[in-house]
Amino acid sequence: MKDVVGGLAIIAFALLFLIPGLGYGVGSMSQPGSGGLPVVAAVAMILLGLGIGASGFIRRGDEGQAVSINMSRVRHITFVGVAVIGFAFAIESLGLIPATVFAVVVSSLADPRSRILPTLVLAGFMILIIWLIFKVGLSSTAPLFVRPF
Amino acid sequence: MEFFTIGLPAALTIEALLYCLAGVALGTFIGVLPGLGPLAAVSLLLPVTVYLDPLLALIMLAGIYYGAEYGGAIVSILLNMPGTPGNAITCLDGYPMAKRGEAGKALFTAAISSFIGGAIGILVLQFLAPSIVTVALSFGAAEYFAAIVFSLVAASTITDGSVAKGLAMLGAGILIGTIGTDPYTGVIRYSFGQFELMDGVTIALVALGLFAIGEVVMAIGVKRDGKIFAVKLRDMYPSRKDMKSLFWPSIRGSAWGSFFGALPGVGPAIATITSYATEKNIAKNPEEFGTGRIEGVAGPEAANNAAAQTAFIPMLSLGIPGSATTAVMLGALIMNGIIPGPRLIVNEPELFWGLVASFWIGNVLLLVLNLPLIGVWASILRIPYHLLFPGIIAIMCVGVYSIHNSSFEVLLVLLFGLIGYFGRLLALPLTPLLLGFLLGPMLEENLRRALILAGGDFGRIAVRPIAGSLLVLTVVCLIAVVGLGLMRKRSNARAEQAA
Numbered sequence: 313m314k315d316v317v318g319g320l321a322i323i324a325f326a327l328l329f330l331i332p333g334l335g336y337g338v339g340s341m342s343q344p345g346s347g348g349l350p351v352v353a354a355v356a357m358i359l360l361g362l363g364i365g366a367s368g369f370i371r372r373g374d375e376g377q378a379v380s381i382n383m384s385r386v387r388h389i390t391f392v393g394v395a396v397i398g399f400a401f402a403i404e405s406l407g408l409i410p411a412t413v414f415a416v417v418v419s420s421l422a423d424p425r426s427r428i429l430p431t432l433v434l435a436g437f438m439i440l441i442i443w444l445i446f447k448v449g450l451s452s453t454a455p456l457f458v459r460p461f
Numbered sequence: 462m463e464f465f466t467i468g469l470p471a472a473l474t475i476e477a478l479l480y481c482l483a484g485v486a487l488g489t490f491i492g493v494l495p496g497l498g499p500l501a502a503v504s505l506l507l508p509v510t511v512y513l514d515p516l517l518a519l520i521m522l523a524g525i526y527y528g529a530e531y532g533g534a535i536v537s538i539l540l541n542m543p544g545t546p547g548n549a550i551t552c553l554d555g556y557p558m559a560k561r562g563e564a565g566k567a568l569f570t571a572a573i574s575s576f577i578g579g580a581i582g583i584l585v586l587q588f589l590a591p592s593i594v595t596v597a598l599s600f601g602a603a604e605y606f607a608a609i610v611f612s613l614v615a616a617s618t619i620t621d622g623s624v625a626k627g628l629a630m631l632g633a634g635i636l637i638g639t640i641g642t643d644p645y646t647g648v649i650r651y652s653f654g655q656f657e658l659m660d661g662v663t664i665a666l667v668a669l670g671l672f673a674i675g676e677v678v679m680a681i682g683v684k685r686d687g688k689i690f691a692v693k694l695r696d697m698y699p700s701r702k703d704m705k706s707l708f709w710p711s712i713r714g715s716a717w718g719s720f721f722g723a724l725p726g727v728g729p730a731i732a733t734i735t736s737y738a739t740e741k742n743i744a745k746n747p748e749e750f751g752t753g754r755i756e757g758v759a760g761p762e763a764a765n766n767a768a769a770q771t772a773f774i775p776m777l778s779l780g781i782p783g784s785a786t787t788a789v790m791l792g793a794l795i796m797n798g799i800i801p802g803p804r805l806i807v808n809e810p811e812l813f814w815g816l817v818a819s820f821w822i823g824n825v826l827l828l829v830l831n832l833p834l835i836g837v838w839a840s841i842l843r844i845p846y847h848l849l850f851p852g853i854i855a856i857m858c859v860g861v862y863s864i865h866n867s868s869f870e871v872l873l874v875l876l877f878g879l880i881g882y883f884g885r886l887l888a889l890p891l892t893p894l895l896l897g898f899l900l901g902p903m904l905e906e907n908l909r910r911a912l913i914l915a916g917g918d919f920g921r922i923a924v925r926p927i928a929g930s931l932l933v934l935t936v937v938c939l940i941a942v943v944g945l946g947l948m949r950k951r952s953n954a955r956a957e958q959a960a
Binding site for chain 2: 314315317318321322325326329332333336337340341342343344345346348349350353354356357360361363364367376379384385388389392393395396397399400401403404408411412415416417419420422423425426430431434435437438441442445446450452453454
C-alpha cells in the first residue's frame with residue numbers, strides 16, 4: 313500500500329503544479345518560457361508516480377509495503393500541528409510569551425508521558441531562552457505581550 | 462598562503478572563536494541527543510543566522526555539522542544507537558567494547574580517530590577546493606547546467622537506492638523552487654493567490670518543515686531501552702598498543718571518507734561501511750570484528766569525520782551542495798545575500814579561508830570537549846524526549862516568525878512539516894526535495910541561457926566536452942544505480958529460494 317499511496321500523492325502534487333504551469337507559456341527550445349521547466353518537471357513526476365504506484369500495487373502484499381498509521385501517530389502529528397497553528401495566531405493577537413506557552417503545552421500533549429508541572433517548567437525555561445536569543449541577542453521586534461487595545 | 466594571511470586572522474577573533482565553540486558544543490549536544498540530528502539542528506538555527514555576519518553564521522552551522530559526528534559516536538558506543546547515520550557502523554565494535562568494560566577506551570579511540578579524520582579532510586578541502594575553482598571559472602552556462610544535473614541526479618538516487626522515488630521528489634523540489642516571480646519574464650508563478658508567495662519560499666521554511674518538524678514528530682513515542690554505561694576520564698588513558706592499533710585504520714578511514722565525502726549523494730554513511738569492510742578484509746583474524754575491536758571503531762570514525770569536511774568541497778568551490786546539510790548551509794549564505802558559485806572563493810576569500818581555519822580550531826575544541834567532559838555528555842543521554850520536543854517546536858516557531866514577522870510563514874512551515882512527516886511514513890526521500898528546491902532556480906537559469914546560446918539545439922550543449930561528459934556520467938550513474946538495485950533484488954530472491 314505504501315507505494316500506491318506515495319505514487320498517488322506524487323501525481324496529485326504534480327497536477328497541482330501542471331495545470332497553472334501550462335498557462336505560464338511553455339515557450340520554445342530556443343526561447344524557453346516561464347512554464348517550460350515546471351511543465352517538464354510535473355509531467356516527469358506524473359510518469360514516475362504512475363510507475364511507483366503500479367509497482368507498489370504489484371507488491372502490495374509485501375512486508376515493507378505496510379503503512380504504519382495508528383492512533384498514536386495521529387495523536388503526535390495532530391497536537392504538534394495544532395500547537396504550530398495556534399502559535400501562528402497567538403503571536404499576532406496575544407504576543408510572544410503567550411504564543412510560546414501555547415506551543416509548548418499543546419505540543420507536549422502529543423506524548424502521553426508528559427506531565428503538567430514539568431511541562432510548565434519547560435515553558436518557563438523556553439520563555440527565558442527565547443527572550444535571551446531573540447530579544448536580547450537579536451533585538452527582534454515581535455512584542456512579548458500584545459495589549460488588547 | 463591565504464590560509465595564514467586571511468584565514469587565521471578571520472577565525473581567531475574573539476567573536477569567531479565564540480561562535481565556533483558554540484557550534485561544536487551544540488553539535489556534540491545534538492549528536493548525543495536522541496531524536497534530533499545535525500540536519501534538523503542546522504535548520505533550526507537558520508533563522509538566527511539571518512542576523513549574523515555570514516562568516517560567523519557559517520562557522521557556527523558547520524561546527525554543529527561536524528561536531529555532531531563526534532557526539533554521535535558517544536551514543537553509538539554507550540547506547541548502541543547511532544547518533545547520526547555516519548555513526549551506525551561504530552556501534553558494531555564500540556558497543557561490545559563498552560559491554561566488556563572498555564567504554565573509556567572506545568570513546569578515546571573515537572575521539573582521536575575523529576580528529577585524525579577531520580584533519581585529513583580539512584587538508585584535502587584546503588588544497589582541492591581552490592584548484593576546482595580554477596577549472597570551474599571557465600564554465601559556461603552549458604557546463605554549469607550539466608554539473609547541476611549530475612549532482613542532483615547522483616544525490617537523489619545513490620543514497621536511497623530508489624531511482625523513481627528520488628527523481629520524483631527532486632521534481633517536487635524543483636517545482637516548489639519555481640514559486641515566485643520569474644526573473645526572466647516577470648510572470649508570477651504558483652502564488653496560489655497568496656501575496657506572501659510572490660517573492661518565493663525561503664529555504665529556512667522548507668528545511669525546518671522537512672527536517673525539524675518531520676524528524677521531531679517521528680521520534681515522539683519511540684522507546685529507548687538499554688543500559689547506559691558509566692565512563693570515567695581515568696578509564697580513557699590509552700596504552701601504547703591502543704595508539705598503534707588505531708593509527709593506520711584511522712588513516713585508511715580518512716582516505717575513504719575524504720573521497721566519498723566530496724561526491725554528491727554518497728556521504729559519510731557509505732564511507733564508514735567501506736572503511737569497516739577494508740579493515741575487516743586486511744585483518745589477520747576478521748572473525749574478531751563485531752566483538753569489540755579498536756580498528757572497527759577507529760576506521761569508521763575517521764571516515765565519517767573526513768567525509769563531513771570534504772562535503773564542503775562541492776558546496777564552496779562550485780556552489781552545488783551534494784548533501785542536505787551542506788544545502789541548508791548554502792541556504793544560510795543565500796539568505797545573507799551571498800551568491801554561491803565558483804566566484805565565492807575569489808570574491809570572498811575571507812569567508813572561505815576563515816571557514817577552513819575555523820575547522821582546524823573546531824576540531825581541536827572538539828577533542829578538548831570530548832575527552833575531559835565525557836561525563837557531561839553521557840548524562841545528556843538521560844534527558845527524556847518528552848521534555849525536549851515541545852521546547853524544540855516552540856523555538857522553531859519563534860525562529861520562523863522572526864525572519865519576516867510573518868504568521869503566514871509559520872503556517873507554511875507546518876505545511877512542509879506535513880510533507881516531511883508523511884514523506885517519512887511513505888518512505889519517500891526528502892533530501893532530493895530540498896536539493897531540487899535549492900538548485901532548481903540555478904538549473905533553470907543556466908538551462909535557459911545555454912539553450913538560448915545554442916539556438917534551441919540541445920545537441921550543441923551535449924557535444925561540448927565538459928558538459929557532454931557530465932551528462933554521460935549522469936546517465937552512467939543512473940544505469941549503475943538501477944542495475945545494482947536489480948542485482949540486489951535477484952540475489953535476495955535467490956537467497957529466499959535456497960531457504
